[in-house]
Amino acid sequence: MAEKKRLALVASKGSLDQAYSPLILATTAAAMGWEVAVFFTFFGFDIINKKRMHALKVSPIGNPAMPEPIPAIPMKVPNFIGTIPGMTHVATAFMKSWMGRAKLPSIPEFVEMAKEMGVRLIACAMTMGVMGIDEKDLIEGVELAGATAFLDFAADADVTLYI
Amino acid sequence: MSADLVVDKTVDYKGLFCPMPIVKIAGAIKEMEVGQVLEMLADDPGSKADMQAWTRQTGHQLLDVREEGGVFKFHVRRKS
Numbered sequence: 001m002a003e004k005k006r007l008a009l010v011a012s013k014g015s016l017d018q019a020y021s022p023l024i025l026a027t028t029a030a031a032m033g034w035e036v037a038v039f040f041t042f043f044g045f046d047i048i049n050k051k052r053m054h055a056l057k058v059s060p061i062g063n064p065a066m067p068e069p070i071p072a073i074p075m076k077v078p079n080f081i082g083t084i085p086g087m088t089h090v091a092t093a094f095m096k097s098w099m100g101r102a103k104l105p106s107i108p109e110f111v112e113m114a115k116e117m118g119v120r121l122i123a124c125a126m127t128m129g130v131m132g133i134d135e136k137d138l139i140e141g142v143e144l145a146g147a148t149a150f151l152d153f154a155a156d157a158d159v160t161l162y163i
Numbered sequence: 164m165s166a167d168l169v170v171d172k173t174v175d176y177k178g179l180f181c182p183m184p185i186v187k188i189a190g191a192i193k194e195m196e197v198g199q200v201l202e203m204l205a206d207d208p209g210s211k212a213d214m215q216a217w218t219r220q221t222g223h224q225l226l227d228v229r230e231e232g233g234v235f236k237f238h239v240r241r242k243s
Contacts, residue, residue, distance in 0.1 A: 005220070028182040031189035032220040102180045113186065 005034045008154035010162040014043030016056040016095055016107070022163045023047070023110040029159075030117035038114070039150040040142075041124040044163075045131065048121055050139045053108050060091040069094060115141055122150060168226065168238060171199040177206045177234060184210050185217050188239070192223060195241045200226065203237045210235050 007029040011022040022038050029036045046052040060066050060082040068076055081087060099106075105113060115121065121142045127133065128144070135144065154160045174191050176184040184205045195201055203214070211228055214237050218225040226238040 024182050027186050031182065031185045032217055033189075034220075103178055103183065104180065105183075117186070117189075 005029075005032075005159075006153075006157040007034050007036045008150070008157035008160040009036070009038045010150070011038050011040050011044035011047060012042050013163060014046035014052075014056060016058040016092060018163065019044075019047045019056050019107050020104070020110070022161075023107070023114060025161065025163075026114050026119045027110065027117055030114065030119050034158075036114075036118070037120040037122055037150070037153050039122045039124060039145075041127050042131070045123065045127055045133055045138075047107060048111060048123060048139050048142055049133065049137050051137060053111065053139070054106075056107055057088050057092040058095050059088050061087075066091060111139065124150075169200060170202045170238065171195060173202040173204070175204045176210075177204055179205070180207050181209050181213060185213055188214075188217070189221075192221075192239065192241050197241050197243060199241055201239045201241065203239065204234055205237070206234050208233075210237075214239075 007025065009022045009026060011019070013019065022044075026036045026038050040048050046056055058066075060077050061079055064076065066076060068074055077087070077091075082091070111121070121139075122145050123138055123142045125144045125146050128135070172191070172195060174188065176187055179187070184203070184207055188201070188203055191203075192201055207213075211230070214225060214228065214235075217223075218239060222242045224240040224242055226240055229236045
């Protein structure tokens with residue numbers, strides 16, 4: 001086979017739904033034998049934060065794509081209901097139950113799988129400073145680097161995506 | 164499928180969605196010898212396109228794809 005293809009991802013979102021995309025793409029590319037690095041920045045840090053990765057959430061507020069909670073009743077949850085304390089928890093529980101039904105791994109399981117498949121996890125050092133994140137908050141095996149190191153990797157990538 | 168195709172191993176990924184069938188078959192094919200045939204079952208509707216793409220990308224040979232009642236059956240020969 002020709003030289004390994006390369007995927008460079010930026011993961012900048014920390015909500016439950018948006019955390020999946022980079023992990024799905026990273027593991028799929030690794031399954032195809034590609035070289036993969038994911039650069040975690042800003043809210044994307046929650047994906048590799050060992051205290052927070054288990055508790056990513058999805059908010060029902062201002063999210064018109066959220067499905068109807070009861071499929072038989074074609075009514076979305078109104079935004080003002082979404083503002084009631086606890087509704088983010090409810091929306092998250094719904095989403096996790098859909099994910100579980102599809103037998104999709106949880107976020108921590110996905111991250112572990114990506115690591116085992118050789119995906120490089122790179123933490124944006126600047127974000128750590130700005131958001132007060134300590135290296136010991138992060139899971140094992142994360143590299144610290146800046147935008148320069150990411151761009152150096154991405155310069156030779158076949159696919160680069162910002163998520 | 165030719166009648167003399169010998170299947171060396173079968174894996175059943177029914178009930179799993181993208182990316183799990185591809186992630187799992189990538190691991191399963193590594194346990195095969197080069198030249199052996201792995202049979203994979205899946206019911207993810209995207210798995211046909213994904214298996215064609217995965218074999219194109221990895222160089223493994225997709226021998227055939229059959230669909231019966233929403234279940235795909237793939238035969239893949241390990242190439243390297």
